Amino acid sequence: MHHARRRLTEGAGLAAAHIHSTAVVDAAAQIDASVQIGPYAVIGPNVRIGAGTTVGAHCVIDGYTRIGQDNRIFQFASVGAPPQDKKYAGEATALVIGDRNTIREFCTINTGTAQDRGVTTVGDDNWIMAYVHIAHDCTVGHGTVLANNATLAGHVQIDDFAIIGGLTGIHQFTRVGAYVMAGFASHISQDVPPFMMVDGNPLAVRGLNAEGLRRRGFSSARVAVIKQMHRLLYRQGLTLAAARAAIAALPTEEAQQDVALMLNLLDASSRGIVR
Incomplete structure (x- = not known):
């Protein structure tokens, strides 16, 4: 040799x-x-x-x-x-x-x-x-x-700019969306929508990955739309289908790509999203 x-x-x-x-x-x-x-x-x-x-x-x-x-x-x-x-x-x-x-x-x-x-x-x-x-x-x-x-x-699929904390385990066939922040020792067995901050076992959404978005140069207008998507999915008691429809109807002038990222994951999810 x-x-x-x-x-x-x-x-x-x-x-x-x-x-x-x-x-x-x-x-x-x-x-x-x-x-x-x-x-x-x-x-x-x-x-x-x-x-x-x-x-x-x-x-x-x-x-x-x-x-x-x-x-x-x-x-x-x-x-x-x-x-x-x-x-x-x-x-x-x-x-x-x-x-x-x-x-x-x-x-x-x-x-x-x-x-x-x-x-x-x-x-x-x-x-x-x-x-x-x-x-x-x-x-x-x-x-x-x-x-x-x-x-x-x-x-497993990890989308762009996601951050996965130490000692985190991700179940097979699970997708973690873009710009997600997953905290230390998280147990991820369902898909995580983009822009969210999650941690725990069982896994829970704690809010937006606001600091990550700031570091990536997201404008205030884009962040405002992302906050609306978070509220529709997690704060208003809507069914997933209703939340998805409301997200699709959001005004997307500056945040069109962000809404598209969200809809892509929701539509492609086979394991269901963490809620």
Whole structure:
């Protein structure tokens, strides 16, 4: 395997200084010349890693895994291992990771399964802290924060700019909407509408993620419409169908995209929303 690593270096023009002498990199892996790979890392044959990405010591990256540019993968992460699913029978399922993600120590991110899309997806600019688990067929959007020990079961969807608190567990097939803030050690087993702040076990909506919206530069007009959506869903005693109809009828001049986010999740929910 030492010879395999040397062949990769010569064939792909990869500077030897960027791969530690103890790393094991399969000759078939496609590694950009600027990628840095630390001591004792192991890179499998079906891995592609884009420019500017760093891979820490003792990482294992395997499977049909595509990693974009400028990612920082810290030591001891396991990326692209087979899914923890008893139905998995060795199918060539994939993991796709975008650009500029931070993946901290001891994270585990698995490939997909043939029973779903066959691919696990992580977008761009995500901050994935230590011991996070992202299971098979999950979809993580852009700009999210997954705090230490957050655990995503299979088929979970995390939308853009959501923040998941430490030690939070998310049930399979559950969706967390955009701009959600989920507090420490939450138990999420139903879909969470966008913009909400939730925590607890059982999970409860505590209000809007007002600070998150402020930090994202939401105008006062947009926040006013989001507050109306929150009241319709949680403060006026309406049925879900009635609340959905009232939300669809809101004036949406400046907040059209925000109302669309809400309606999309309400209409697509298969597990029901937390109420």
